Amino acid sequence: MEMLNLDSIVQKEMTVNLKGESYVIPAQPPMDFVLQLQSIQQKAMKEKNENKQIQYSAEVCAVILNQDQSKKTTVDYVMKNVSFAQMQMLVKFYQEQISKIEQDPN
Numbered sequence: 860m861e862m863l864n865l866d867s868i869v870q871k872e873m874t875v876n877l878k879g880e881s882y883v884i885p886a887q888p889p890m891d892f893v894l895q896l897q898s899i900q901q902k903a904m905k906e907k908n909e910n911k912q913i914q915y916s917a918e919v920c921a922v923i924l925n926q927d928q929s930k931k932t933t934v935d936y937v938m939k940n941v942s943f944a945q946m947q948m949l950v951k952f953y954q955e956q957i958s959k960i961e962q963d964p965n
Contacts, residue, residue: 884926916946
């Protein structure tokens with residue numbers, strides 16, 4: 860009998876350290892999460908107001924960090940505690956993970 864173990868191709872998790880807290884989140888997000896992020900990012904791309912664009916970036920970061928179900932991260936928390944450079948790094952990492960998923964033939 861042939862067996863395909865899809866669990867073996869997915870990294871289990873990663874740890875993001877922020878302000879003394881460790882967030883344990885999936886290294887490769889599930890598709891519903893990918894679609895949620897893409898929806899937020901599409902709204903941000905259409906937005907002309909820079910402040911609202913930053914707000915959307917904070918929303919993306921909060922959604923990513925909230926994958927650690929032991930924590931509740933709000934957009935307000937991200938806006939007050941995460942630098943723009945940190946937001947960009949977190950979003951970039953996830954975009955890279957999403958690209959890997961989309962390019963994987965399995």
